[in-house]
Structures are given as C-alpha cells and as structure tokens.
Amino acid sequence: MAVNCRMPPNTQCSLSAPITTPTRLHDKLVIMDHLSFFERYPIVSANQSGLSVFYDELPLWSSSFVPELLERAPISQNATIVDLGCGTGFLSIEIAQRCGPNSKVFAIDPWPIANERLRAKLDFIGIENVEVIQKNGIDTGLDAASVDLIVSNLGINNFEEPDRVLRECHRIAKPGACLQMTTNLVGNMKEFYAELNELLRDRNREDLVERVSKHVAHRGTSESVEQLIDQAGFRIVHSSANNFQMHFSDGSALFGHWFIRLAFLPDWMSLFPTADIEWIFSSLEDRLNTRAKESGRFSVTIPVAYFEALRNSDPHLP
Numbered sequence: 001m002a003v004n005c006r007m008p009p010n011t012q013c014s015l016s017a018p019i020t021t022p023t024r025l026h027d028k029l030v031i032m033d034h035l036s037f038f039e040r041y042p043i044v045s046a047n048q049s050g051l052s053v054f055y056d057e058l059p060l061w062s063s064s065f066v067p068e069l070l071e072r073a074p075i076s077q078n079a080t081i082v083d084l085g086c087g088t089g090f091l092s093i094e095i096a097q098r099c100g101p102n103s104k105v106f107a108i109d110p111w112p113i114a115n116e117r118l119r120a121k122l123d124f125i126g127i128e129n130v131e132v133i134q135k136n137g138i139d140t141g142l143d144a145a146s147v148d149l150i151v152s153n154l155g156i157n158n159f160e161e162p163d164r165v166l167r168e169c170h171r172i173a174k175p176g177a178c179l180q181m182t183t184n185l186v187g188n189m190k191e192f193y194a195e196l197n198e199l200l201r202d203r204n205r206e207d208l209v210e211r212v213s214k215h216v217a218h219r220g221t222s223e224s225v226e227q228l229i230d231q232a233g234f235r236i237v238h239s240s241a242n243n244f245q246m247h248f249s250d251g252s253a254l255f256g257h258w259f260i261r262l263a264f265l266p267d268w269m270s271l272f273p274t275a276d277i278e279w280i281f282s283s284l285e286d287r288l289n290t291r292a293k294e295s296g297r298f299s300v301t302i303p304v305a306y307f308e309a310l311r312n313s314d315p316h317l318p
C-alpha cells in the first residue's frame with residue numbers, strides 16, 4: 001500500500017508504515033538536502049484521514065474557465081503572485097505548487113467562509129507559500145509595484161467596482177507585470193433568459209423584462225472588459241472568447257442543481273418583487289420542462305473569455 005511518511009532526517013522511510021499525519025511537502029526546506037527523494041516527496045495515500053473532505057471539491061464551473069490561463073501563466077521561481085477573488089483557492093494552490101516554494105501567492109478574497117476553507121486546504125496539503133488575505137480587491141494592502149503576476153478566475157464579473165480593483169492591480173503590479181483574467185460575458189445562459197423573457201411577455205409584464213435586460217447587460221462584453229483593463233494602465237497582449245454548453249435533463253434539474261442555487265438563483269430571484277417570485281419561477285420551471293420534453297434536454301450556453309495584459313511601464317496611470 002502507498003503511504004505518507006514524515007520522518008526526521010537520516011531516518012529510513014518505510015513504505016509500509018501506517019499513515020498518521022498529513023503530508024507537508026515543503027516542511028523544513030533547510031534540511032531537504034539530507035532527505036531521500038521519498039522523504040522530500042512523500043506519497044499521498046488515498047486512505048489518508050481527511051482526504052475525503054478535501055479531495056475533488058472544486059466545482060466544475062470554476063475549473064471550466066481556467067485552462068488557458070494556466071497554460072499561458074508565466075510560471076517561475078521567486079515570483080510574487082496575487083490571486084484576486086480567489087474563492088476557496090484552487091488556482092492559488094495550483095500556481096503556488098507549480099511555481100514552487102520560493103514563490104509567494106497572496107490569495108485575496110473578502111469572503112470569510114472561502115478564506116477559512118482555503119486555509120484548511122493549505123494546512124492539510126502542507127503548502128506554506130500561500131498567504132490568505134481577507135480583503136476587498138480595491139484595497140489589498142500590498143506594497144506598490146511588488147507583484148509579478150496577478151491572476152483572477154471569474155473575479156472581474158463579480159467585483160462591484162471592477163475599475164477600482166483594476167486600478168489597485170496597477171498599483172501593486174511591477175512595471176511589465178502580467179495580469180491574467182477570465183470571466184463570462186453577456187450571453188451567459190442566453191437560452192434561460194430567452195425563456196424567462198418570453199414568459200414575462202406572455203403575462204404582459206414588460207416592466208419585469210426591463211429588469212432582466214439590465215441584469216443580463218451587467219456582464220461585460222469582450223470589448224468592455226478590454227477597455228476596463230486598458231483604462232487601468234495595462235496593455236492587452238492576448239485575449240480569447242469561446243463557449244461551452246451545460247446540459248440539464250429539464251428545468252427542474254437546472255433549479256435543483258446545488259451550484260445553480262448557490263451562484264445564480266439568488267440573483268435571479270432578486271430581480272423581481274417578492275409577490276411575483278413564486279409564479280415566475282414555478283411557471284418558468286414548467287416552461288423549461290416542456291422545452292426539454294420537446295428537445296430531450298435543456299441546454300445553456302456559457303461564454304468563456306480570457307484576457308492577458310502587461311502593466312504599462314509608466315508608474316502612473318495613462
């Protein structure tokens with residue numbers, strides 16, 4: 001059986017020892033030279049206590065946006081990195097490990113529960129080069145011109161004041177530093193909003209259609225996001241926009257999905273007066289179920305946009 005071992009230097013690592021403590025990959029760097037390969041890089045056991053809590057908790061949603069960012073990330077040693085709007089921190093953890101222990105990742109997010117979760121994961125895995133900072137991105141508290149790389153997966157579409165956050169990015173970034181951001185765009189779940197608007201129009205509620213339109217428009221377009229980044233003092237060097245589809249067996253499956261209820265339903269409900277919520281959503285569920293019966297499933301389009309920019313060398317804003 002594969003096991004962890006965490007032993008004092010010069011002790012033989014037994015590959016059949018029982019597992020008792022979490023692996024700490026970067027423990028005691030100073031004595032690393034004296035350790036065998038397997039002492040420096042202990043195997044992680046699939047039976048490790050606690051693994052079931054921390055393994056594979058990342059929602060498919062967040063991971064769907066990140067492949068291009070990771071593929072193009074300027075991974076290097078001794079880098080200072082910020083993960084802005086890090087959430088529960090899968091990207092912070094990934095980049096910290098890829099860059100190695102001589103790099104430092106500041107994982108910034110004002111959401112206390114996510115901070116707590118990330119700290120627990122860091123502790124469990126034994127990662128010491130990530131510092132969790134519970135702060136709003138408009139004021140990170142980091143030194144000016146101190147950061148080599150800023151990453152943000154699905155951050156900018158969630159920041160209340162994206163322009164201010166981007167100006168803070170400019171302040172903390174070294175001249176020439178890289179900014180990598182992903183977001184979804186206007187057009188997110190357009191099939192859902194089309195059904196919703198049709199329902200509201202059928203019931204002569206143009207007043208509510210207007211609210212939906214405003215909500216849909218709050219997401220950026222590729223051009224508007226590029227403009228925000230540019231205005232904050234970064235030069236776009238690469239961008240891309242693609243789509244993927246999420247399929248649901250019907251409307252009930254969509255509304256029952258845990259992540260939809262966490263990340264979307266509260267916003268959708270907040271669009272309407274309390275007195276209208278029940279009829280709107282139960283009628284919409286019926287409508288989506290009917291659509292799904294006709295076509296076998298209900299699918300929504302998810303636009304994925306990636307932006308890469310370099311901080312202008314001029315220390316002041318353009």
Ligand SMILES: C[S@@+](CC[C@H](N)C(=O)[O-])C[C@H]1O[C@@H](n2cnc3c(N)ncnc32)[C@H](O)[C@@H]1O
Nearest residue numbers: 062085086087109110111136137153154158159
């Ligand atoms: C969709 S989540 C993405 C989380 C993470 N990057 C991921 O890919 O899983 C958006 C995150 O942005 C955070 N956020 C919202 N406003 C913020 C702000 N002003 N500054 C920093 N983070 C913010 C939220 O708390 C949330 O964790």
